[in-house]
Amino acid sequence: MNTQILKTASLPYCKGCGHDLIAKHTVKGLEKLGYLPLDVIMVTDIGCHGIIDKCLNTHTVHGLHGRSVALGAGITFGLENPGKKVVVFIGDGGSTIGLQHIMEAARLNLNMTVVVHNNMLYGMTGGQTSGLTPQGFRTTTSYEGNPFDGYDICALSNKAGASYVSRILGIGDISDKMAIALGTKGFSLVEIMEICPSYGVKLNPKRKLQEVVAASGKEPGEWINQRRTFSHQQGKKIGNLLEKTVEIKKTFKHYLKGPKSVVLSGSAGEGVQLAATLLSKAAMRSGLSITQKGSYPVTVGVGFSTAEINLSQKNINFHGIGVPDTVIITSADGLAHNKKRIELMQGGTLFIDSSLEVPPTGAKVMQHNFRGIGARNAAIYAVLFFALKTGFISTESLFKTIEEEGKAEKLPITKIKEALVE
Template sequence: MYRKYLEDGELPFCKGCGHSLVANNIDLALQKNNYSILDVIIVTDIGCHGIIDKSFKTHTIHGLHGRSVALASGISAGINNPNKKIIALVGDGGATIGMQHIIDAAHHNFNITVIVHNNMLYGMTGGQPSEFTPYGFKTTTTPEGMKRIGYDICQIAMTAGASFVSRVFGTGDFSDLLSKAFSTKGFSLVEVMEICPSYGVKANPGMKLKNIVEEAGLEVKTFVDKETDYFKTDVRTNTKRLLLDEEKITINYNSEIKQPVNILLSGSAGEGVQSAAELFAKAAVSSGLTVSKKGSYPVTVGVGFSSADIIISPNQILFTGTKEPNVIIITSQDGLEFSASSIKNSNNAIIFCDSSLSLPETNAKVIKCDFRNKVSSKNVSFYALLYYLNFSKVFPMEAFIETIKNDKLSSRLDWDKLLNFS
């Protein structure tokens, strides 16, 4: 078959897997609706079906388990464009995990199509049953057959308020049905019934897909096809911005550096690491440099480490990651533990470290200073960066001092101690 939206070549599924047929039918249906390749956004879930995203030429997003429908709904609401086709692919496992997302998306009638690949088990993790597994169907963990009736996702979606809902056997050409779903304005769901060749067939030898579906009492038909008002984002043009106005930084100083400098500031939460790093970055900008700053800290926020990766450069920064910092500044034991791997792997770096800390073996040049004895813990990150500037002269210290003094944090700092480097 001619493919417009899929790459040529074999699809990445097991031999005999119905997911390949679903992908090819999606391509055919999109062709029938004549969508531009870049007007199609496909959101995949965790599961066997999810490895298809790299085979599509369209926009693709790979989501977390059970979250593809939530992602697709958010994209639909954000784009707010009915001419874009947003398709969420999910397996019966992902639909089990993300059931509430499906219900809410149908209830709000988001303008998306959900295709449920229902092969009646978790194929990627070894063939365990999902909540869609029919009564009596055997899986790797229910070898005597499923003892309860599975969910009917079509009935659930229809009851929640979907505009179009249909169930189809995953055999042959069902692209006309998908085309109808794709052209529906609002929430549409198509459940494709399949049987997994790796686990389902082996656990249920001789059973036919048609018989399994019929014995489960699942009707193969279109349940609802109606014209309804679909979700549209209310665009307000006269509301006040939630974000602050863009801050303009005037270049008042000069820097003499010729190469980028990658700095890792590593300390403890609550000791001003992020604030000091941000003001340091602004001061570098005021010295004519290009800057990036990335903060890291645990979910506990108020305890543990806090670190900042800062890159200052005379040229454009094209990649903000730092494999090996040129400068490592460590102000606490938390910071030392976080930066241990960077210290061990540093060959050409300079490490500025509080005198109380014992560093692991390193080939880097080490300079120790009584950061924590010179100032309070609240001031230690600012002091360490000022100490580094006094040593390195990567840009004028006056730029950093002026930037700090223009910030509301200035009143909390002990300036007599901050500028004492003896």
Template sequence: METTKKILTNVKMPFCPGCGHGVCVRSISKALENLGYSSKDVAMVSDIGCSGLVDPLFATHTIHGLHGRSPALGVGVALGMDNPDKKVIVIQGDGGATIGLQHILEASRRNVDMTLVVINNLLYGMTGGQMSGLSTNEFKNYKHSDDDAEPYDVVNLAHQSGAAFSVRVNNISNFTDVLKEAMSTPGFSLVELSSLCTSHGMKKISEMKDFIVAEETLKNNRPIGVSVKRDSTSLLKNLKVLETQYTSTINDTIGVVIAGSAGGGIQSAAKILAQAAILSGLHATMKGEYPITVGTGFSVAEVILSKNPINFSGLEKPNVVLAVTEDGWNKVKNRITFESKVLVDRKICADCSFEAKDFLKVGGKKGAALSAVAYWVKESGVFPLAALNKVVEDSKYAVSLQKAIKSAEELQEVVYSYVPKTNKK
């Protein structure tokens, strides 16, 4: 292990006044520090809910997952790391434990070497105080809930499934010591900590005694679960490496937003742009956004091109906006600034105050976005148009993609200056 370093950051706790989650977070930190772990020795995994707000509080490696799925992510990290000097800590609330109960049972069954901390405030705190699968009957009566189903006992369920150590702790003065024991136990350990929700539950910890399950400690003497090691070829081995072949005129960073409709090749055009930038000696990131329906509605992609390494892939103020359909335009038009270079298809606004081109007319529905990209690359001179053609030459759609790139040369030279419209009384 490295020299002990503070596990917590200096970030202010985001919880409501009086919330018990702060006590739980500090107890986890103290337990790790007392055991000699450095911040770099720990992988902290969380999911959705009030307990999912912990990421910025820990100076450790952090992973944030879907609601209830943090134990599954923790299992993957622990089995992949397979290092007794490192520690995987998973944090979730009683809501997350309810939603992802099967993941807890699987981690218990396999006795994976990690510690799961279930912070139980008896309800879904982030969404208004609804009952969870760990809400006791007494608490449901107190809240006048019509949920008459018996609650889960997650401590017993973990034990029966094979967890090496499972415990419920209600007394906050014992949190740190019990967590240390759990973290020191080889195999899977589950610690359920009682927490106070002052917004939807009780106002004082002393009032919770009539609504919580009694403390309990259960152990199984089992070997640590391991993953079967096998020799296999890396998935990265056959990836095509993009070596620099062209020169770029970019000296800093340019953020490009490409917007259109689902099925219009928006994401493909963005990927081609990013790869062409890499061929031109630049660093590049690309990410997409589209509705869950996938086949209908908008499709938007963000591409960052930079001479220097890119440490953050977010794009708040795009330098360039390329919009080829109204679906995409409606999604991104509020993001443009006075400094943004805006290119739109003429069908969006033939007489608007932006530079308008016939991208759809020359590129077609599936080639309009790439046509817009090619036009901007050619017009701006950020790198040679040949870089785009080089990217697509081995594609099974090479002919249609090259046609879309070449179509940029056919666009009419009708230019409008970008003058933001103002509301006048």
């Protein structure tokens, strides 16, 4: 096995580029820590630094612009061997577009090292200003100097929770400093300051790296958080989702002749969806096939709440309901949402709370004081009333379902039964 992480000392970078130093000293740092090539998973971003892959004997993963930290994060999730090391190479451009990924990895304190090659501009695409370009630094898209201050990627990562962050100048032997970051448990990020020789040096003549960094106010340094590193804290798992479904056996008779569609509608928070589920399950207990779907505004806690239920003796394919056979309305919200449907009904039955104005309809109208039992119980009471009046299923099947679903204690069952008798 090849124990050399780097295949060649001749790296494919422009003369004077700091990327060469960073690559060699990252490798040196890894070797100081005793890593063998295939212990290392090198994830590279888009940018000049990303062409290092072919020079490495490590595993290499070359992804999209700015996404390499998230890609590396995904790899850390799948690693079961703590001896593995995920290293991400990214530039200042990639750090700009992928800032959220860096923050997320730091927040979770994932076990990985991000090496930010900050050469202060987008080198591969023509020297444009990046989010990390220092204020006053000239680029091909800011000849007068960048008018804005760049992100402080170190401060952001530190605040997000990284175990270790450092900013260093890309000059001299930086392998020991790299080794500190690479040897850190948890998330570490090193921002290495350099000036792109193709654009940065030419556009900022006579400016030295130390001076540019000092002028930016983002001095070299290191920042440490004593934090717990990421671990898989998976909640309790369900080994079989089907076992969690409750078997519904036929224990009651039904008296349905032909399929029926039912729309139950009221206000959010008044138990409409629960009432629909209880009706559906009671129908299944009575030997019927059912479909049930809910409809409500995006904000689930206000406005209308509508449930559409199909009941049939046969298997149901199409479960949409255009003009329903039965509409049950328990509130003004429900009426407003279904007014058009009710007006289109040429037959069937409309059960509607007696406080509401009945719209023009061809349906038989049954007005009843559903809300008198309390707004939160109006829907379940209306469903029981529907069962009583139509006789499609028995009220006993519904009361049994309420009991078996553990809802009896939360409902005024006696009061409901008395109201039904009345």
